[in-house]
Amino acid sequence: MSKPLLEIKNLHAGVEGRKILNGLSLEMNAGEVHAIMGPNGSGKSTLASILAGREDYEITDGQVIYQGEDLLEMAPEERAHKGVFLAFQYPIEIPGVNSTYFLKAALNEKRKANGQPELDAMEFLTLVKEKMKVVELPEDFLKRPVNAGFSGGEKKRNEIFQMAVLEPTLAILDETDSGLDIDALRIVAEGVNRLKTANNAQLVITHYQRLLNYIVPDQVHVLSNGRIIKTGGKELALELEEKGYDWITKGDAVAA
Amino acid sequence: MSTATDTIEGFVKKEYKYGFITDIEADSAPPGLNEEIVRFISAKKQEPEWLLEWRLKAYRHWLTMKEPRWPHVQYPPINYQDIVYYSAPKSPKDAPRSLDEVDPKLLETYEKLGIPLRERERLAGVAVDAVFDSVSVGTTFKETLAEKGIIFCSISEAVREHPDLVKKYLGTVVPYTDNFFAALNSAVFTDGSFCFIPKGVRCPMELSTYFRINAAKSGQFERTLIVAEEGSHVSYLEGCTAPMRDENQLHAAVVELVALEKAEIKYSTVQNWYPGDENGVGGIYNFVTKRGLCKGANSKISWTQVETGSAITWKYPSCVLLGDNAVGEFYSVALANLKQQADTGTKMIHIGKNTRSTIVSKGISAGRGQNSYRGLVEVRKSAIDARNYTQCDSLLIGDRCGAHTFPYIDVRNTSASVEHEATTSKIGEDQIFYCNQRGISTQDAVNMIVNGFCKEVFKELPMEFAVEAQKLLGVSLEGSVG
Numbered sequence: 217m218s219k220p221l222l223e224i225k226n227l228h229a230g231v232e233g234r235k236i237l238n239g240l241s242l243e244m245n246a247g248e249v250h251a252i253m254g255p256n257g258s259g260k261s262t263l264a265s266i267l268a269g270r271e272d273y274e275i276t277d278g279q280v281i282y283q284g285e286d287l288l289e290m291a292p293e294e295r296a297h298k299g300v301f302l303a304f305q306y307p308i309e310i311p312g313v314n315s316t317y318f319l320k321a322a323l324n325e326k327r328k329a330n331g332q333p334e335l336d337a338m339e340f341l342t343l344v345k346e347k348m349k350v351v352e353l354p355e356d357f358l359k360r361p362v363n364a365g366f367s368g369g370e371k372k373r374n375e376i377f378q379m380a381v382l383e384p385t386l387a388i389l390d391e392t393d394s395g396l397d398i399d400a401l402r403i404v405a406e407g408v409n410r411l412k413t414a415n416n417a418q419l420v421i422t423h424y425q426r427l428l429n430y431i432v433p434d435q436v437h438v439l440s441n442g443r444i445i446k447t448g449g450k451e452l453a454l455e456l457e458e459k460g461y462d463w464i465t466k467g468d469a470v471a472a
Numbered sequence: 473m474s475t476a477t478d479t480i481e482g483f484v485k486k487e488y489k490y491g492f493i494t495d496i497e498a499d500s501a502p503p504g505l506n507e508e509i510v511r512f513i514s515a516k517k518q519e520p521e522w523l524l525e526w527r528l529k530a531y532r533h534w535l536t537m538k539e540p541r542w543p544h545v546q547y548p549p550i551n552y553q554d555i556v557y558y559s560a561p562k563s564p565k566d567a568p569r570s571l572d573e574v575d576p577k578l579l580e581t582y583e584k585l586g587i588p589l590r591e592r593e594r595l596a597g598v599a600v601d602a603v604f605d606s607v608s609v610g611t612t613f614k615e616t617l618a619e620k621g622i623i624f625c626s627i628s629e630a631v632r633e634h635p636d637l638v639k640k641y642l643g644t645v646v647p648y649t650d651n652f653f654a655a656l657n658s659a660v661f662t663d664g665s666f667c668f669i670p671k672g673v674r675c676p677m678e679l680s681t682y683f684r685i686n687a688a689k690s691g692q693f694e695r696t697l698i699v700a701e702e703g704s705h706v707s708y709l710e711g712c713t714a715p716m717r718d719e720n721q722l723h724a725a726v727v728e729l730v731a732l733e734k735a736e737i738k739y740s741t742v743q744n745w746y747p748g749d750e751n752g753v754g755g756i757y758n759f760v761t762k763r764g765l766c767k768g769a770n771s772k773i774s775w776t777q778v779e780t781g782s783a784i785t786w787k788y789p790s791c792v793l794l795g796d797n798a799v800g801e802f803y804s805v806a807l808a809n810l811k812q813q814a815d816t817g818t819k820m821i822h823i824g825k826n827t828r829s830t831i832v833s834k835g836i837s838a839g840r841g842q843n844s845y846r847g848l849v850e851v852r853k854s855a856i857d858a859r860n861y862t863q864c865d866s867l868l869i870g871d872r873c874g875a876h877t878f879p880y881i882d883v884r885n886t887s888a889s890v891e892h893e894a895t896t897s898k899i900g901e902d903q904i905f906y907c908n909q910r911g912i913s914t915q916d917a918v919n920m921i922v923n924g925f926c927k928e929v930f931k932e933l934p935m936e937f938a939v940e941a942q943k944l945l946g947v948s949l950e951g952s953v954g
């Protein structure tokens with residue numbers, strides 16, 4: 217059996233002396249889609265940030281192995297070059313920086329790091345036009361500064377557009393569905409599905425079963441108090457939607 | 473030559489009185505400033521009597537003035553008697569023979585800025601055939617310009633060759649009484665450029681091209697005078713992105729522009745004087761008076777500046793909009809990193825009817841830099857229907873720097889419309905992380921954000937310079953984050 221793409225082993229992390237992740241373990245193989253669900257404040261975005269390399273968090277124990285390498289040792293941009301992509305729960309605005317320029321720089325940095333030739337302006341534009349279809353993003357978005365003045369839903373869609381261009385090996389989608397209207401949700405979800413291959417993996421954080429109607433996960437994990445307390449198939453999401461989290465988190469509290 | 477002799481004679485008579493002897497053959501004057509020194513400079517330059525008189529008046533006026541203390545900058549007192557006010561240009565014998573003899577740090581910066589190899593030699597002052605090269609190229613340019621009747625030479629040469637023109641315009645925009653540093657400059661200036669575009673002529677090239685190839689080391693007290701006659705047009709570029717070092721700490725230049733009816737002058741500056749170390753030690757003090765007079769109707773003067781160097785910058789390129797329908801513009805990027813202090817901005821003085829001015833100021837503060845925008849929009853009673861638009865943006869990088877704005881508005885005519893917009897933003901860690909996550913390094917992310925912030929100004933620069941200016945900002949901001 218081949219090695220997992222991502223192995224999170226007993227991860228403990230916190231911020232300013234406050235513990236957020238308490239022994240989280242998770243394994244993902246290439247070609248898989250995993251969903252993470254869990255109450256507000258349970259640590260989902262923290263996990264996503266730590267995987268992406270945000271420095272605010274202190275790792276007190278545990279390991280993260282990505283493609284056989286220690287992920288936590290790498291700078292955030294190095295992780296990006298190696299195919300880690302985070303679709304932010306709250307995408308950041310960068311006024312003054314043109315979206316096309318930004319994305320071209322991002323893609324070319326990645327290509328450079330992987331020994332591929334950089335794309336010139338024309339090649340990039342061709343690529344971008346094709347990728348815009350994935351999320352049906354209007355072309356004029358590319359002329360605007362990164363996320364500046366975008367509506368909440370537009371920002372989310374833009375994240376998936378960037379994902380389409382950067383073709384990550386490990387994509388972490390942090391509540392990409394929240395804030396999207398019904399049509400946008402379908403478009404984005406279908407876009408994400410189209411980007412799925414046998415060589416990449418998607419870690420989808422969500423509160424709503426609804427998304428998982430479109431993006432069908434191989435596994436669903438429930439995160440509570442910084443640990444995964446239950447893992448199941450896609451039917452677990454339905455069960456959560458029906459019963460809420462109490463029935464498992466209570467058991468967790470007793471067990472802990 | 474008789475005037476020169478007179479001057480020397482006068483000089484010789486006086487020197488006894490002061491018990492002080494300066495050899496006219498000497499390469500440099502002793503430190504200190506007095507009338508003898510002013511005479512010495514004038515004699516060295518073989519100047520006509522009127523100019524010596526003008527210098528002396530300026531000097532005497534300077535003695536009555538006090539150094540301004542209102543700028544938002546701090547520095548230890550300057551001892552004007554410690555400064556050497558005249559030293560002859562270094563002989564080629566003292567110049568480095570090849571790039572191997574040049575400070576490796578300087579070379580590294582040239583490399584980063586992508587300056588072509590040939591040009592690096594020239595910039596570093598290497599005394600090889602680069603000199604011959606520049607002379608021949610320079611001569612070609614000069615011929616092209618001469619065909620059109622354009623005069624472009626050093627101010628000293630202009631005083632000798634075109635005294636009437638110089639006499640007509642020198643000090644008409646910035647009189648020696650204007651301010652402390654302008655008075656000082658008027659008394660002791662030794663270097664600078666003169667440019668005259670005759671009626672109806674469009675200067676066929678960016679004067680930068682010529683200037684960059686021929687640039688002499690700019691002096692400590694530079695004096696520049698540009699006159700554009702009716703309907704003429706010129707774009708002039710001063711400075712360069714390559715780092716400039718100078719053993720002289722105080723620089724007090726004066727630039728005067730005169731635009732007659734329907735004339736247009738575009739003046740661009742890239743200033744990259746040595747900023748000093750993290751503590752501001754050793755950096756240049758750049759106290760500059762720049763002013764343009766839109767003398768004729770429908771004339772236009774446009775200042776674009778990218779200020780990244782100097783320990784202290786004190787500079788307000790201004791426009792006096794005298795002619796009806798005259799247009800004044802000021803586009804500025806000022807960076808204060810390390811312990812740099814910049815107090816810069818502009819003055820737009822509306823006098824003529826229907827005059828218009830635009831001010832776009834972008835201040836970037838990083839490290840422990842302090843950046844102040846200081847701007848005056850003055851609308852006189854005569855300026856019916858005057859309009860001004862001011863946009864003044866500050867960008868902060870880190871927590872130890874500062875941005876300040878001091879806008880002054882003085883409107884004496886109710887038909888005027890004056891608009892002022894100001895923003896302050898900070899490069900946030902969230903933005904940097906977002907870029908990092910997309911594979912862009914922190915340095916590149918900062919550059920990208922800074923360049924985005926400055927692009928309204930960069931687009932006003934001559935094309936090739938805009939690219940260099942971008943790189944320059946990048947290099948100047950290296951290590952400012954993380």
Ligand SMILES: Nc1ncnc2c1ncn2[C@@H]1O[C@H](COP(=O)(O)OP(=O)(O)OP(=O)(O)O)[C@@H](O)[C@H]1O
Pocket residue numbers: 231236254255256257258259260261262263272305
């Ligand atoms: N930088 C930080 N400083 C202080 N507290 C933090 C920080 N980051 C996260 N936390 C805290 O850690 C806990 C987990 O936050 P996190 O954002 O990971 O939750 P989440 O599961 O993504 O929640 P939601 O479903 O609301 O998005 C919260 O209590 C949060 O306040």
Ligand SMILES: [Mg+2]
Pocket residue numbers: 260261262305390391
């Ligand atoms: Mg979250």
